[in-house]
Amino acid sequence: MRIAASAIIITLLGLTGCQREKRDIRPSPADLAIYGDAAKESTLRPGGPVTPQPVVNNPYNASSYDISEGQRLFNWYNCSGCHANGGGGIGPPLIKKEWTYGGEPANIFDTIVKGRPNGMPSWGGRIPAYQIWQIVAYVRSMNGEQPTSATPTRADTIQTNPQNLVNRVSGQTK
């Protein structure tokens, strides 16, 4: 009896360690900034080799709520019109290993803010920074670069890249 009771209590205590993800429904004022040409990018040359950048962390990394918000905005801001569901169309695929302009969060952020010469429009000056970071988190999640605990086990769309699945299964995250 006493053993059973203590087992239950210990389990309950253990459960308090589990965390429920906190949703930041209200973006912090700093993340409301709207970037124009002043994106943080340094010396990237279009098509050229990617120079390493100072690491800028995505504030919404590993947050399932923000990844799903990013997915919605990816459609609402019509990224899907040119990039389909990451498989590519008018624009290049976004599920890949080799990025023209870099695949780190800061690179993707810059790409969205400034646009790219061969037909990627600039979204800076319009979309608030917090939403761009949400989209970045989603683009990264398409490549299996968000923790599996924060991404849906089954995507809404067809997985175009088997490697993506492999990454997911092996739980590899960056």
Place this chain on the structure above:
Amino acid sequence: MKRAAVPAFALSVLYGCAWHQQSALNPGGPQAAKIDTLWWSFFWLLGVIFIIVMTVLLLTLTGRRANMEREALEVTHKASPQTESQTRRIVTGATIITILILFVLIVASVGTGKAIADLGFKKNPLTIQVTGNQWWWEIQYINGDASQTLVTANEMHIPVGRPVQILGQSQDVIHSFWVPNLHGKRDLIPSRTTNEWIEADQPGAYRGQCAEFCGLQHAHMALWVIAEPEDRFDAWMRAQLQPAASPSTQETIRGQQVFLNNACVFCHQIRGTTAGGQNAPDLTHFGSRRGIAANTVPNTKGNLAGWIVDPQSMKPGNHMATIAVNSTDLQPLVDYLESLK
């Protein structure tokens, strides 16, 4: 106990009055009238039965029946044949009466269900497509002529005395269209179309609400159905079909620029301008509507400014972007949107 019951009852009645614009017991159309009749007949019939049952129960608990021995049961666990047959008669009789009453209730309920599903009207109907979104209503008046197809949001106008077909759809999760003064609930289900007929026979403003839990802001997903005489409805429709009024004052001209130069245009449409977003309520005639954010707050300049500056405090979790509008731009933006009558 009893003293508390009286004010409680009075309060619930008063509550019914305050909310007469959203009450199934204040029918504004033929279907709601049938539901109302059914409700009251259930209420009175079951109320009388309840009182009878409670009275009999009290009598059996307190009274003694001369010809039924009570002690015998406790000693032998067997009633005498006389008591046995008497009890059997009573139980059989009560069972038969119960079955009959249930049968009557089923017939009444199915009959009403059939009658309200199809009132037999198909004459000159108006077709409105209602699309549920987290957490607002898109309302589209279907017309064979594309130039007569109207898209608006969160407020529906219908002509009195004309049947209206509601085609229900959903953009995300299951919602439910419910205007209690006009009809029962109808679910809006993603990737299929549901069908409901409504008709108002009295002019009035009827409030509806989403009736299927759909996420964070389910409680703040309301719509108004304004039933008005045919000529006023036609005038409303003509006005709504017009593109948005061009801004005429310096202030509103500036407000329009603010709107068009911000992300607003990716989500909202204002017909007659370059804003063509299809993801959020159409704002072409926003100023003519009663409420903001699916009628979460009344449509006033103050509320609108509050909504634009910080939508997440008025309706936490909703899908409108928080955009840092300059303090000098806010007033013109609000003036512009409110000028869109």
